[in-house]
Amino acid sequence: MKYTKEHEWLRVEGDLVVVGITEHAATALGDVVFVELPETGTMVTEGDEIVVIESVKAASDILAPVDGEIVAVNATLSDNPALVNEDPLGAGWFFKMKLDDLAVLDQFMDEDEYTALIG
Amino acid sequence: MTDLQRLPLHDLHVALGGRMVPFAGYEMPVQYPAGVMKEHLHTRAAAGLFDVSHMGQVILRPRGDMAALVAGFEAMMPVDVASLPEGRQRYGLFTNEAGGVLDDLMFANRGDHLFVVVNAGCKAQDIALMQAALAEVAEVQPVTDRCLLALQGPAAEAVLDRLVPGVAAMRFMDVGVFGDLWISRSGYTGEDGFEISVPDAAAEAFVRDLLAMDEVLPIGLGARDSLRLEAGLCLYGHDLDQVTSPVEAGLAWAIQKVRRAGGAREGGFPGAARILRELAEGPARKRVGLRPEGRAPMREGTALFHDDTAAGVISSGGFGPSVGAPIAMAYLPAGLSAPGTAIEAELRGKRLPVTVCDMPFHPTSYKR
Numbered sequence: 001m002k003y004t005k006e007h008e009w010l011r012v013e014g015d016l017v018v019v020g021i022t023e024h025a026a027t028a029l030g031d032v033v034f035v036e037l038p039e040t041g042t043m044v045t046e047g048d049e050i051v052v053i054e055s056v057k058a059a060s061d062i063l064a065p066v067d068g069e070i071v072a073v074n075a076t077l078s079d080n081p082a083l084v085n086e087d088p089l090g091a092g093w094f095f096k097m098k099l100d101d102l103a104v105l106d107q108f109m110d111e112d113e114y115t116a117l118i119g
Numbered sequence: 120m121t122d123l124q125r126l127p128l129h130d131l132h133v134a135l136g137g138r139m140v141p142f143a144g145y146e147m148p149v150q151y152p153a154g155v156m157k158e159h160l161h162t163r164a165a166a167g168l169f170d171v172s173h174m175g176q177v178i179l180r181p182r183g184d185m186a187a188l189v190a191g192f193e194a195m196m197p198v199d200v201a202s203l204p205e206g207r208q209r210y211g212l213f214t215n216e217a218g219g220v221l222d223d224l225m226f227a228n229r230g231d232h233l234f235v236v237v238n239a240g241c242k243a244q245d246i247a248l249m250q251a252a253l254a255e256v257a258e259v260q261p262v263t264d265r266c267l268l269a270l271q272g273p274a275a276e277a278v279l280d281r282l283v284p285g286v287a288a289m290r291f292m293d294v295g296v297f298g299d300l301w302i303s304r305s306g307y308t309g310e311d312g313f314e315i316s317v318p319d320a321a322a323e324a325f326v327r328d329l330l331a332m333d334e335v336l337p338i339g340l341g342a343r344d345s346l347r348l349e350a351g352l353c354l355y356g357h358d359l360d361q362v363t364s365p366v367e368a369g370l371a372w373a374i375q376k377v378r379r380a381g382g383a384r385e386g387g388f389p390g391a392a393r394i395l396r397e398l399a400e401g402p403a404r405k406r407v408g409l410r411p412e413g414r415a416p417m418r419e420g421t422a423l424f425h426d427d428t429a430a431g432v433i434s435s436g437g438f439g440p441s442v443g444a445p446i447a448m449a450y451l452p453a454g455l456s457a458p459g460t461a462i463e464a465e466l467r468g469k470r471l472p473v474t475v476c477d478m479p480f481h482p483t484s485y486k487r
Contacts (some may be wrong), residue, residue: 030341031156033438034414034445052467054416056155056438057341081414085154 003027003114004065006025009089010105016071016096017105021053021062026088026119030055032061032081037095044070044097051094053084062094072096127266128318128326130407135330135337141442143239145173146156148339155341159440162308162346163481166272167338168329172242175242178261179233179253187256192226192233195252197365197373203228208292208303210364210373213248218390218397219361221248223353227294227303227318233257234301236267236314238355265301266322271312273324273484274334279313282328286313291485300325307343309350309483348446349439351408351478357419358406358434358448364390366397366448368480369406374398405456408445408478409433409464411471416445417464424463424470425455433464439480446480447473 002010007025011018026032034054042094044050044064051062073095084092099105109117123146126132132139143420148170150158161167181188186201193200208227211364222241227234237245242261249259270279280287283297289304290310295303301316317325329335344354353359359368376382380395388394400419411417421433436447455462460475465473 030150031154033156034416036415052415056159056440057149059416059418078414079413112144 001111001116002108003111003117004108005117006063007064007118008062008065009045010065010108011036012102012105014095015102016098017066017068017102018093018096019062019065020093020116021084021088022114023088024093026085029053029055029060029084035077035081035094037075037077038070040070040073042070045066053081064097065108066097068097068099070095071098124173126170128170128172128322131323131326132337137337137339140340142340143173144310145239147173150339150341151337153336155339155345156343156440158336158338159345161336162176162272162310162338162342163441164272164276165334166270166278166312166332166338167308167342168326168335168344169271169338169343170266170326171269171314171343172266172322174241174267175235175237175245176265176267177235177237177238177246177249177259178262179235179249179257180260181257183256185231188233191256191382191456193378194387195248195354197374197378197394198219198389199377199384200383201384202375202377205230206294208294208305212370212373213245214365214388214390214394215361216389217362218364218393220355220359220363220365220461221245221361223355223359223370225303225305226439229294229296240356260479261376262316264319265316266319268310268315268317268322268329269306269308269444270327270329270335271306271308271310271338272314272334273311275310275312276486278329278332278334279341281332282325289313291487302471304486307350307352308346309352309481310346311484311486314316338358344435345437345440348437348448349441349479349481350437350483351448351480353406353448354435363450364394364397364402366394367406371398401453402451404431404452406434406447406474407451407456408458408480409436409449409462410476410480411445411447411464411469411473415447415466415471417447417466417471421447421472422465423449423451424465430462431456441481448478451475
């Protein structure tokens with residue numbers, strides 16, 4: 001598992017990368033009440049705002065961590081956005097991406113580095 | 120940047136896991152570990168305890184007779200102060216010459232004086248206003264050594280009556296003194312409940328006694344906001360401000376007949392020309408409830424459109440945990456204010472359907 005400074009986690013699954021937000025981020029956001037997901041097939045560029053999350057408190061964006069294609073989204077979140085709080089590392093995943101080269105993930109933090117970041 | 124003030128119970132909030140944020144010049148708990156959603160739903164199901172000690176508590180003590188104080192206070196508001204019996208509380212609004220709202224407040228007749236509770240953000244302004252307007256008839260005495268708590272929800276009566284026998288007999292907007300506690304049956308959630316002024320020195324023990332009861336959870340500002348929004352109640356600075364009249368805000372119910380055209384004490388308050396005209400002719404715009412289609416919350420500042428023409432802006436909005444859907448309030452032209460009117464809101468570059476609806480969004484349960 002890799003982590004971004006924006007508190008996303010990235011998990012390699014075959015030739016895809018699954019993306020979600022960390023427990024730290026989910027707790028900080030508060031109760032999630034709405035998730036707007038991208039369409040599958042969308043080509044995204046690193047830094048694109050591709051998911052909108054609304055908690056009871058505020059709206060936040062999830063950025064594309066790397067360039068690639070959105071090949072799957074967790075449609076369950078549309079009806080049950082609370083999954084982001086209940087199981088952020090599992091059932092609360094957002095989307096799966098196909099990358100040209102998984103090696104780009106090497107730039108991201110491992111678990112120890114992320115744990116140090118959030119102190 | 121001015122330094123933030125701390126609540127007398129600051130350390131207790133931190134010990135309870137409260138996440139402290141700046142609000143109206145104070146460090147306030149926005150939520151506790153349960154989170155906004157659970158805190159909101161718990162208040163509607165059992166009892167929630169709020170620390171609202173940031174609000175301004177003020178005693179108006181007459182220099183001579185009460186009648187002069189009452190007349191002076193009435194001259195600040197389009198509200199009937201004179202008929203308020205001892206032991207009762209009423210909602211009031213300070214208005215300006217343009218008919219806008221300077222603050223909304225609660226005032227109580229406590230026999231030989233009035234007790235006023237004002238918004239934290241307007242406290243300094245309100246005290247100065249009252250000192251200027253009432254200089255000859257009253258001493259304006261800010262109460263600075265007492266906490267203000269709110270206990271809200273269907274279990275509030277049973278819970279508080281265990282600690283303070285007798286409060287169960289109070290009705291909505293009654294006030295009473297119970298030992299060193301000043302209690303009113305009122306609140307800001309749409310639920311039955313009480314607001315309790317307690318001396319600082321006794322506050323922590325009192326709060327711990329309340330929190331020791333199974334029904335009671337501490338509730339932060341986040342849920343306070345979603346609860347009042349569902350109840351259709353205005354938040355000053357958002358749904359009310361110096362350019363918005365009480366009539367536009369749907370608060371004409373707070374302007375009793377006696378202060379209206381033809382009443383025995385007609386007018387005589389700041390902004391009377393506009394407010395009386397709007398009462399007679401209807402205001403040009405009105406505060407309305409909105410139900411966005413879908414699940415995306417629409418927050419303050421969201422622009423509204425009708426037939427591609429700008430129609431207004433959301434003044435408060437978010438997710439209503441008890442409604443289970445997004446809800447909002449906005450000001451719209453009177454012609455678009457009828458429940459059922461279809462308009463659009465612009466969210467992240469898209470126009471989304473929104474329907475004007477009645478308020479409250481969640482039924483109130485005051486004990487009248």
